[in-house]
Amino acid sequence: MDKLKSVLSGEEASSNDRTILQNVNEASTLAWGTRLKGFIACFVVGAACTVLGVCMLFIPKIGLILFVVFYTFGNVAALGSTMFLMGPVKQLRRMCDKTRALATAIMITCLVLTLCAAFWWKNIGLALLFCVLQILSFSWYSLSYIPWAREAIMKLVAVCVK
Secondary structure, eight states: OHHHHHHHTTOOOOTTTOOHHHHHHHHTOOOHHHHHHHHHHHHHHHHHHHHHHHHHTTSTTTHHHHHHHHHHHHHHHHHHHHHHHHOHHHHHHHHTSTTTHHHHHHHHHHHHHHHIIIIISOOHHHHHHHHHHHHHHHHHHHHTTSTTHHHHHHHHHHHHHO
């Protein structure tokens, strides 16, 4: 019915004029209830992995590596949960907005470098440093969705530094 309405109103683009992103977005549309369930499921998995990672921190020898893995996976799941609410194409566009591009790049780089430091370079200190940078970059990225939150934090830091 929606397709008929769009054709009758003249809004329907021909199949040749459509971009790949439009085709992907149309193919991945979900009902609002399904989106909400997907968001909650991914968010709960992300939060559980983060808490589980912190609990794993106290296991001798392999605890730090398990913490890094679970914490990083938790952040990825939490980030993926918002894709259910907005849709993957809109989420990727918003992640690459001018206000979020640097925070997004730093956040994704820290996610990858955390895993590289833990598994490839086998440097736990560096992995923990990248975990801290993950926290900071994910927080800064999340604050970009709240109007004037970044400016308020910057002013607060400026007042505290003086």
